[in-house]
Amino acid sequence: MGVLGLICLVCISILVRTGEAEKKSFLIDCGTNSTINVNGRSWVGDMVPDNNVTLGSPGIAALNDTASESSIYDKLYKSARVFPENSNYTIPVDPGNYFFRLHFHPFSFENYNMSESLFDVTANSLKLLSEFSVIGEISWRKPNSLSLVKEYFFNVISNEIVIRFTPTKGSFAFVNAIEVIPVTNKLFEDSVSKVGGNGAKSSLNLVGLGIETMYRLNVGGPELLPNQDQNLSRSWAQDFNYMFIPMDGSEMRNKSTISYSSTNDSLIAPLQVYETARSMVNAEVLEKRINMSWKFDVDPNFDYLIRLHFCELQYDKANQRIFRIYINNSTAAQNFDVFVRARGMNKAYHQDYLETLSSQIKSLWIQLGPETAAGAAGTDALLNGLEIFKLSRNGNLAYVSERSGPSGSAGKGKTTTSWILWLGIGAGVASTAFLAALCTLFFCLCKRRRKMCRTKTNPSGWRPLSLHGSIVNSTTDAKGSKLLGGNPNLNGSMVSIRTGRRFTLAEIRTATNNFDESLVIGVGGFGKVYKGEIDDGILAAIKRANPQSEQGLAEFETEIEMLSKLRHRHLVSMIGFCDEHNEMILVYEYMANGTLRSHLFGSDLPPLTWKQRLEVCIGAARGLHYLHTGAERSIIHRDVKTTNILLDDNFVAKMADFGLSKTGPSLEHTHVSTAVKGSFGYLDPEYFRRQQLTEKSDVYSFGVVLFEVVCARPVINPSLPKDQINLAEWALHWQKQRSLETIVDPRLEGNYSPESLKKFGEIAEKCLADEGKNRPTMGDVLWNLEYVLQLHEASMRRKVSNDSFSSCSVPGPGTLEEGEEVVREPSKSM
Numbered sequence: 001m002g003v004l005g006l007i008c009l010v011c012i013s014i015l016v017r018t019g020e021a022e023k024k025s026f027l028i029d030c031g032t033n034s035t036i037n038v039n040g041r042s043w044v045g046d047m048v049p050d051n052n053v054t055l056g057s058p059g060i061a062a063l064n065d066t067a068s069e070s071s072i073y074d075k076l077y078k079s080a081r082v083f084p085e086n087s088n089y090t091i092p093v094d095p096g097n098y099f100f101r102l103h104f105h106p107f108s109f110e111n112y113n114m115s116e117s118l119f120d121v122t123a124n125s126l127k128l129l130s131e132f133s134v135i136g137e138i139s140w141r142k143p144n145s146l147s148l149v150k151e152y153f154f155n156v157i158s159n160e161i162v163i164r165f166t167p168t169k170g171s172f173a174f175v176n177a178i179e180v181i182p183v184t185n186k187l188f189e190d191s192v193s194k195v196g197g198n199g200a201k202s203s204l205n206l207v208g209l210g211i212e213t214m215y216r217l218n219v220g221g222p223e224l225l226p227n228q229d230q231n232l233s234r235s236w237a238q239d240f241n242y243m244f245i246p247m248d249g250s251e252m253r254n255k256s257t258i259s260y261s262s263t264n265d266s267l268i269a270p271l272q273v274y275e276t277a278r279s280m281v282n283a284e285v286l287e288k289r290i291n292m293s294w295k296f297d298v299d300p301n302f303d304y305l306i307r308l309h310f311c312e313l314q315y316d317k318a319n320q321r322i323f324r325i326y327i328n329n330s331t332a333a334q335n336f337d338v339f340v341r342a343r344g345m346n347k348a349y350h351q352d353y354l355e356t357l358s359s360q361i362k363s364l365w366i367q368l369g370p371e372t373a374a375g376a377a378g379t380d381a382l383l384n385g386l387e388i389f390k391l392s393r394n395g396n397l398a399y400v401s402e403r404s405g406p407s408g409s410a411g412k413g414k415t416t417t418s419w420i421l422w423l424g425i426g427a428g429v430a431s432t433a434f435l436a437a438l439c440t441l442f443f444c445l446c447k448r449r450r451k452m453c454r455t456k457t458n459p460s461g462w463r464p465l466s467l468h469g470s471i472v473n474s475t476t477d478a479k480g481s482k483l484l485g486g487n488p489n490l491n492g493s494m495v496s497i498r499t500g501r502r503f504t505l506a507e508i509r510t511a512t513n514n515f516d517e518s519l520v521i522g523v524g525g526f527g528k529v530y531k532g533e534i535d536d537g538i539l540a541a542i543k544r545a546n547p548q549s550e551q552g553l554a555e556f557e558t559e560i561e562m563l564s565k566l567r568h569r570h571l572v573s574m575i576g577f578c579d580e581h582n583e584m585i586l587v588y589e590y591m592a593n594g595t596l597r598s599h600l601f602g603s604d605l606p607p608l609t610w611k612q613r614l615e616v617c618i619g620a621a622r623g624l625h626y627l628h629t630g631a632e633r634s635i636i637h638r639d640v641k642t643t644n645i646l647l648d649d650n651f652v653a654k655m656a657d658f659g660l661s662k663t664g665p666s667l668e669h670t671h672v673s674t675a676v677k678g679s680f681g682y683l684d685p686e687y688f689r690r691q692q693l694t695e696k697s698d699v700y701s702f703g704v705v706l707f708e709v710v711c712a713r714p715v716i717n718p719s720l721p722k723d724q725i726n727l728a729e730w731a732l733h734w735q736k737q738r739s740l741e742t743i744v745d746p747r748l749e750g751n752y753s754p755e756s757l758k759k760f761g762e763i764a765e766k767c768l769a770d771e772g773k774n775r776p777t778m779g780d781v782l783w784n785l786e787y788v789l790q791l792h793e794a795s796m797r798r799k800v801s802n803d804s805f806s807s808c809s810v811p812g813p814g815t816l817e818e819g820e821e822v823v824r825e826p827s828k829s830m
């Protein structure tokens with residue numbers, strides 16, 4: 001305790017220090033006696049003499065030359081100071097506002113494995129961290145990262161900042177670097193609108209309140225590093241990972257000269273933040289009745305300040321883009337018109353909201369959606385940046401209670417998921433209550449094992465997400481890649497778990513043998529499709545976008561968006577994607593039997609039987625019917641053709657390729673090079689004439705598919721005589737004369753029942769009706785095709801029973817009743 005006196009003397013000498021020193025920043029590299037330069041900023045070692053920083057008990061200076069991740073702070077993270085006992089840094093400052101950052105990069109030094117540290121940190125009287133596990137926080141927030149920066153903002157009323165490290169009993173504390181940045185401009189207003197408070201301002205008294213930065217995002221743009229935010233050295237992460245449905249918003253960029261709407265705002269955010277934005281995805285086919293939604297894991301029982309950054313980059317007048325802002329599912333702002341609020345185009349503007357979270361809530365939703373009252377023109381939204389700040393309560397910013405349950409730390413998350421899965425499978429049809437009870441029990445158990453769980457690392461970063469069936473990104477840093485797990489649907493089947501996985505580029509390279517050309521199974525305007533092997537030998541089709549293709553990005557986005565929303569037996573499902581290093585890679589289930597087209601003509605594959613062809617058509621029709629009616633909004637496929645109908649190892653047909661946009665030129669960017677013509681052969685003439693896309697355009701294309709299936713020839717074949725070039729015209733010509741059998745695939749001869757072909761031809765003909773309104777719906781088509789199959793099977797049964805013993809007649813599975821009807825129907829229609 002003799003040291004104490006000495007330290008006090010030092011402290012006093014600092015306190016007595018004259019106040020003329022102007023506000024300056026302190027960049028402290030802990031555990032070293034050297035001064036290093038990182039990205040233009042000089043970091044002074046905490047052992048450098050006369051550095052004006054006082055260390056309480058010296059602790060242990062830890063060095064590790066091997067500790068490195070390719071971060072800009074590499075050099076900084078090679079040293080740390082370990083505190084086996086209470087200690088502190090005292091930094092002389094002038095009263096005022098400061099950003100304060102603690103850098104953590106755990107490594108092992110002597111007997112100190114920093115991954116196992118557990119400690120408290122306070123700054124002056126503000127509690128920042130409590131029983132804090134660096135590794136627990138990393139696996140929760142940035143599962144693939146090796147380091148963590150905690151950022152705070154507070155007002156200092158004395159002449160120093162004392163940062164106290166208090167190890168939890170039996171453990172120790174550490175820190176790699178400390179930043180203290182004075183903030184001279186006003187960064188936060190005193191009063192802020194409270195969400196749901198009808199615009200009433202709620203007073204936010206900053207003095208004495210501590211703020212922790214939870215999230216800071218450059219929406220729709222790249223990550224911004226500290227050196228790109230010169231004055232305050234803030235980092236701005238990408239927002240993509242936090243979007244509920246990542247591709248509900250499309251990125252927007254306009255590097256016009258942007259300026260702050262108020263000159264006082266120059267420190268609010270760097271202008272780069274305002275140069276990029278996210279607006280609603282431009283898929284006309286999906287009316288813009290969607291919300292762009294971001295979801296953030298937060299600590300319950302705190303107030304949050306939500307700062308939204310806006311800048312209208314596109315419209316030069318008011319009333320062009322009007323939207324609503326929802327926070328925590330309640331309306332924060334209505335009739336929001338950035339142009340009006342910012343007083344012009346290219347004006348950087350921000351808006352703050354205050355949100356109080358109740359005790360149970362661990363996530364915060366931010367949604368921008370259409371202004372319901374506004375006309376169609378006003379159904380777009382825009383967001384350029386987003387910050388979420390946690391506000392202290394009673395001098396405390398630390399979240400002490402357990403991160404359990406759905407927002408649990410990664411290590412625990414994995415255990416929980418597999419347990420629930422295991423329980424679910426084991427319990428079979430067990431009631432929800434039973435499962436819920438088990439889960440609760442498990443969470444409790446887990447809670448008891450908290451410390452153990454907390455300090456466990458888990459590189460894969462599994463976390464169960466309690467979101468209904470979409471690709472959901474949870475908290476991860478922009479660079480991070482991780483598994484995204486859907487949560488088991490406790491009241492439904494365990495099979496309906498929806499997952500979308502973010503693959504790392506390394507995983508994709510392994511899966512495709514570094515994009516081995518011999519594994520290419522398809523080539524198109526979009527790029528190449530590889531056959532790959534993921535995980536334990538699971539086959540996958542890996543579609544890699546051509547980086548040059550501008551079109552590719554839109555298609556990639558649309559496809560992810562579509563596929564993350566849709567799951568159906570007759571739609572090809574997406575396993576995941578990879579967007580690292582500007583790659584656009586989609587990973588699908590592997591369809592062993594390739595395209596329907598390859599089984600019809602142009603290959604050596606054995607021909608499909610009539611029954612197989614009917615079943616394939618029925619499967620595809622089911623998929624399309626689901627697209628048109630099954631989802632919340634009707635979805636038009638727009639590129640129905642035999643190369644987009646894929647067959648799995650059991651010849652179950654699945655619709656593929658949801659990525660195409662509707663505009664003319666993009667149709668050239670489809671698959672195989674012949675597809676340009678092919679696609680035209682399928683195009684709805686009414687769509688050409690009226691430029692109106694409806695589900696009936698898919699019905700038309702599907703009609704062409706039906707004829708292609710029965711005739712087994714390309715839809716456009718320029719080498720044929722003029723009247724035969726276009727299959728749709730040629731087949732219709734024969735169908736209208738009721739003699740489709742003339743042009744039927746010769747390999748089907750004797751294989752089909754005439755009445756089923758007759759009915760089949762009628763369906764196809766109806767699909768090709770000139771006007772959409774005269775075409776059947778996909779539902780009708782589906783029903784009729786099933787009927788055709790029954791006709792065919794009934795006739796085959798009759799044939800069998802005529803040929804052999806009548807007792808052999810076996811009714812088709814599940815079609816008994818209709819089967820009887822079938823037998824009558826042919827005579828009726830003859």
Ligand SMILES: *[C@@H]1O[C@H](CO)[C@@H](O)[C@H](O)[C@H]1NC(C)=O
Pocket residue numbers: 033034
């Ligand atoms: C810095 O520390 C190293 C070893 O810890 C020592 O060898 C060196 O002399 C020190 N340098 C200064 C300038 O104190």
Ligand SMILES: *[C@@H]1O[C@H](CO)[C@@H](O)[C@H](O)[C@H]1NC(C)=O
Pocket residue numbers: 021044050051052
């Ligand atoms: C310490 O403070 C003194 C006086 O304010 C200043 O001259 C000196 O540069 C400071 N040292 C460092 C390393 O910042």
Ligand SMILES: *[C@@H]1O[C@H](CO)[C@@H](O)[C@H](O)[C@H]1NC(C)=O
Pocket residue numbers: 003004007011056057086087088162164
């Ligand atoms: C700093 O730490 C030392 C050593 O633990 C202690 O004696 C001293 O009281 C602390 N100072 C403050 C201001 O907490």
Ligand SMILES: *[C@@H]1O[C@H](CO)[C@@H](O)[C@H](O)[C@H]1NC(C)=O
Pocket residue numbers: 063064065066067106107108109110
């Ligand atoms: C440096 O840290 C790494 C990772 O924690 C560890 O494996 C290695 O042993 C450490 N080296 C030294 C010299 O402590």
Ligand SMILES: *[C@@H]1O[C@H](CO)[C@@H](O)[C@H](O)[C@H]1NC(C)=O
Pocket residue numbers: 108113114115116455456457
């Ligand atoms: C440090 O602790 C972590 C977590 O307990 C463990 O995974 C890691 O292997 C340890 N590292 C060393 C070098 O002991």
Ligand SMILES: *[C@@H]1O[C@H](CO)[C@@H](O)[C@H](O)[C@H]1NC(C)=O
Pocket residue numbers: 185230231266267
């Ligand atoms: C921010 O930093 C730049 C460059 O250092 C400087 O020109 C500008 O005045 C600073 N802005 C404020 C508000 O301090």
Ligand SMILES: *[C@@H]1O[C@H](CO)[C@@H](O)[C@H](O)[C@H]1NC(C)=O
Pocket residue numbers: 262263264
């Ligand atoms: C800028 O801040 C000053 C002082 O806080 C205030 O008087 C002035 O009105 C502000 N200017 C604008 C454009 O908001």
Ligand SMILES: *[C@@H]1O[C@H](CO)[C@@H](O)[C@H](O)[C@H]1NC(C)=O
Pocket residue numbers: 254255256257313314315346
């Ligand atoms: C970019 O901004 C300019 C004016 O600042 C505008 O004329 C142009 O249309 C904008 N571009 C886009 C794509 O919005």
Ligand SMILES: *[C@@H]1O[C@H](CO)[C@@H](O)[C@H](O)[C@H]1NC(C)=O
Pocket residue numbers: 289290291326329330367369370
């Ligand atoms: C958008 O989100 C809000 C709040 O969750 C919800 O009330 C509203 O219905 C949503 N709008 C749409 C179009 O989904």
Ligand SMILES: *[C@@H]1O[C@H](CO)[C@@H](O)[C@H](O)[C@H]1NC(C)=O
Pocket residue numbers: 328329365467468
């Ligand atoms: C907020 O809305 C989302 C989807 O719109 C929903 O999943 C979530 O449960 C809602 N949260 C609350 C607290 O109502």
Ligand SMILES: *[C@@H]1O[C@H](CO)[C@@H](O)[C@H](O)[C@H]1NC(C)=O
Pocket residue numbers: 195196328330356357358361363
């Ligand atoms: C939403 O806000 C209301 C009122 O402020 C609060 O009672 C509720 O718990 C909040 N819900 C969430 C999800 O934060």
